Amino acid sequence: MRVLLVGAGRWGANHLRVLREVGAAVWVADPAPERRAWAIAQGVDPARVAGDFRAALGAVDAVDVVTPADSHAGIVEASLGAGRHCFVEKPLALTAAQGRRLAALAAAAGRVLQVGHILRFHPVTAVLRRALAAGDIGAVRFATARFSGLKRPRTDVGITHTDAIHHFDLFAHLLDRPATGVTAVQRDFLGRGLDDFSVTLVDYGGVPVLVEADYFVPGPVRECVIAGERGSLAADYGAFTVTRFRGEHRRLSGRAWDAVETGTEPLPVGTDEPLRLELECFADACAGRRPCPAPAEDGIAALEIVEAAATAARLRRTISLNEARTLP
Numbered sequence: 001m002r003v004l005l006v007g008a009g010r011w012g013a014n015h016l017r018v019l020r021e022v023g024a025a026v027w028v029a030d031p032a033p034e035r036r037a038w039a040i041a042q043g044v045d046p047a048r049v050a051g052d053f054r055a056a057l058g059a060v061d062a063v064d065v066v067t068p069a070d071s072h073a074g075i076v077e078a079s080l081g082a083g084r085h086c087f088v089e090k091p092l093a094l095t096a097a098q099g100r101r102l103a104a105l106a107a108a109a110g111r112v113l114q115v116g117h118i119l120r121f122h123p124v125t126a127v128l129r130r131a132l133a134a135g136d137i138g139a140v141r142f143a144t145a146r147f148s149g150l151k152r153p154r155t156d157v158g159i160t161h162t163d164a165i166h167h168f169d170l171f172a173h174l175l176d177r178p179a180t181g182v183t184a185v186q187r188d189f190l191g192r193g194l195d196d197f198s199v200t201l202v203d204y205g206g207v208p209v210l211v212e213a214d215y216f217v218p219g220p221v222r223e224c225v226i227a228g229e230r231g232s233l234a235a236d237y238g239a240f241t242v243t244r245f246r247g248e249h250r251r252l253s254g255r256a257w258d259a260v261e262t263g264t265e266p267l268p269v270g271t272d273e274p275l276r277l278e279l280e281c282f283a284d285a286c287a288g289r290r291p292c293p294a295p296a297e298d299g300i301a302a303l304e305i306v307e308a309a310a311t312a313a314r315l316r317r318t319i320s321l322n323e324a325r326t327l328p
Contacts, residue, residue, distance in 0.1 A: 001283050003027070004084075006053045006075055007066035008035040011089070015066050016042065018276050022283065027060055029053035057082040062112075062286055064279075065089060068156035073098040076113070080105045085286045087279070089116040091157065091165055091306070092299030099303050103296035112285045114292050115299030117169040121277040123270035124235050127242045128174055128226065131267065136244060137228030143171060143209045149219020158195035160186060161306050164213035167224065168202060169294075169302040174226070177205040178301060183318040184309035189216070200309045201318075231262075242267040 001024050005015055008030040016039065019026050027048040028039040036049050050056045053075060057063070062085040065075050073093040076086050080102070092099040092115045106113035119125055132140065145167040154162050172178060181203040186195040197214040222237035231246040247261040278294075285292040308324035319327070 001025070001062060001286060002060040004029060004053060004056045004060040004063045004079075005066065006030070006063060008032075008039050009066070012066040013038075014275055015064055015279070016044075018273070018279050019064065022276065022280055024283070027056045029056055054078060057084060060084060062087065062282075064282075068154075069161065070094055070156045073102060076102050077105060080109050080111055080113070083109060083111065085112040085282075087112075087114045087116065087282045088299075090118075090169070090299065091115075091161055091303055092296060093303065094157070096300050096303040096307055099296060099300040103300060106296060112282070112292050113296040114282045114285060115294045115296060115302075116278065117166070117173075117294045117298065117302065118274050118278055119166050119170045119237065120173050120294055121281065122237055122274040123272055124237050124240060124242055125170065125174070127267050127269050128233055128235055131233055131242070131244065132174060132226070136230075137226065137232055137246075138230035138248075139228060140175065140207050141227050141229065142207060143224060143226045144212075145171070145209065145224035146212045146221045148212060148214045148217050148221045150217065151215055151220070153190065153192065153194070153196055153215050155192075155194075158186070158188075158198070159213045159215060160184075160195055160198040160200065160309050164198055164200055164211050164309070165302050165306055167209070167211045167213075168200075168305040169298060170224070171202070171204055171209045172298070172301060175204045175207055177207070179203065179305050179308075179321055180205055181318055181320045182305060182308040182312045182324070184313040186310065186313040195310075195313075198309065198313070200305075202305060202309075240269050240271060242269055 003024045004027040006029045028044050029050045040046050063079040065088040069091050079086050147163045179202050183201040185199045187197040190196050200211045202209045224235050226233045230248045234243045244265045246263045249257045281293045284290045311324050312319045
């Protein structure tokens with residue numbers, strides 16, 4: 001497949017490496033001369049390197065967008081308009097409304113529009129899904145998740161938009177149900193006009209999930225815990241580990257309960273690179289070998305949670321997703 005990589009920054013460099021590893025013919029577009037020079041130094045044919053992505057659209061089958069979030073909608077719209085399949089890093093767009101427009105354009109063009117919700121493709125997620133499907137911990141009661149660590153803040157969107165969104169999509173995927181309500185606290189400690197700390201409680205049809213994201217604590221931290229009736233699953237995405245804790249509460253008499261632990265077990269986790277799995281799935285979807293595994297509609301759902309969280313934080317109350325869609 002002939003792929004145009006738009007954006008050759010830090011994460012774009014990983015895309016370039018993986019695209020070449022899976023055998024794609026790669027073009028690169030980046031407005032920064034130093035990034036174009038870097039791509040050429042990596043062995044990309046200078047004739048396949050451009051400052052404006054539009055100059056290369058006619059030469060490729062698909063476009064891989066790895067640029068700041070505020071540029072996603074324009075690049076994807078132009079690429080779909082040229083009849084190209086699109087992979088776009090999360091978030092799909094700045095707003096859910098933009099995302100809906102892009103989804104409609106992709107459907108009208110009959111092209112794949114895949115969103116880069118990479119945790120879906122992580123080997124840890126595959127283990128969690130199998131354990132949940134097997135009922136290893138019984139019915140899920142609640143979950144907690146953290147995506148944090150001291151790092152340079154992004155300048156295009158806030159922490160909820162760029163980091164918490166990973167877990168918003170992950171739990172929709174793990175629990176196989178949409179979000180119905182949101183409560184949130186957001187802070188702008190650095191005074192940039194963008195949140196750099198957020199705590200969001202998302203109700204996935206009766207299962208509350210608490211998601212924390214920030215730029216300040218030691219890290220990186222990429223983890224979640226899922227608590228069920230008969231135990232819990234603790235996952236560390238950075239370490240590629242999942243541990244199953246077996247245990248439950250048993251009533252003794254009256255209001256007295258006992259906590260009974262029955263064992264701890266590390267579950268085997270694969271070591272495949274999530275980005276490689278993600279881009280291989282995109283190539284398969286473009287070739288018609290499988291459905292798109294992270295379609296635009298799922299990217300829109302994650303953006304709706306982001307927007308609901310911002311509204312809930314501003315209003316200082318819980319709001320439903322239906323209500324959030326009607327509020328400014």
